[in-house]
Amino acid sequence: MGSPVLAVEGLSKGYISGRQRVSVLADLSLSVCSGESLAVVGRSGSGKSTLLNLLCGLQTLDDGRIAVAGESFAATGAGAEGRWAELRRRTIGVVFQDVNLMPALSLLDNVRLRSHLAGHAAAGGEREWLERLGVGAEADRYPDQVSGGQAQRAALAMVFAMAPALILADEPTGSLDRHTADEVADCLFTVQQQTGCALVLATHDRELASRCDHLLDLSTTV
Numbered sequence: 001m002g003s004p005v006l007a008v009e010g011l012s013k014g015y016i017s018g019r020q021r022v023s024v025l026a027d028l029s030l031s032v033c034s035g036e037s038l039a040v041v042g043r044s045g046s047g048k049s050t051l052l053n054l055l056c057g058l059q060t061l062d063d064g065r066i067a068v069a070g071e072s073f074a075a076t077g078a079g080a081e082g083r084w085a086e087l088r089r090r091t092i093g094v095v096f097q098d099v100n101l102m103p104a105l106s107l108l109d110n111v112r113l114r115s116h117l118a119g120h121a122a123a124g125g126e127r128e129w130l131e132r133l134g135v136g137a138e139a140d141r142y143p144d145q146v147s148g149g150q151a152q153r154a155a156l157a158m159v160f161a162m163a164p165a166l167i168l169a170d171e172p173t174g175s176l177d178r179h180t181a182d183e184v185a186d187c188l189f190t191v192q193q194q195t196g197c198a199l200v201l202a203t204h205d206r207e208l209a210s211r212c213d214h215l216l217d218l219s220t221t222v
Contacts, residue, residue, distance in 0.1 A: 011064035039209035042218030057084025093159035097171035118162035149180035
């Protein structure tokens with residue numbers, strides 16, 4: 001296995017409640033290499049979403065270090081915001097439970113926009129990604145004209161079209177029925193394995209988590 005796409009050392013994060021500091025994540029370390037998948041599980045409030053927000057720079061860590069594709073971030077690092085933004089644009093693909101498609105754009109134009117922002121404007125494979133994920137027939141429809149499962153597949157197409165080194169998926173099937181959730185999960189794991197990107201998946205679904213190479217249970221870390 002090569003060098004980790006994602007490496008975390010001694011990560012800690014908490015918040016102030018009243019006069020007390022409540023620890024959410026404490027002295028956490030992990031690594032994920034290309035082609036590997038890590039499931040992050042734990043009870044509600046254990047820090048799954050907080051961890052993913054930290055791993056893409058949407059929250060700041062209190063202590064420790066995060067390295068993504070050679071870019072390293074510490075709690076006191078200067079100029080981190082711009083570097084994180086560049087990573088989210090080109091290197092880190094994020095999939096949310098609530099589909100983050102722009103309602104004024106068709107599914108195809110959502111994928112095209114994400115590909116363009118990642119610097120792949122000339123690739124021309126955006127429609128093929130939608131077809132590969134089973135929603136090619138809906139390419140010219142808008143997000144409110146398709147089902148939740150179809151919209152989530154389009155969100156995955158949007159992420160894969162940017163050719164990320166790392167995908168962070170926060171409860172990507174949590175709002176879907178079991179049948180649709182299984183189909184979306186199949187798409188996610190199949191394409192992740194084919195492209196060789198690293199995957200960190202936060203989920204409350206132990207069956208979904210069991211499909212990953214590694215498991216991190218945050219219920220036991222604080």
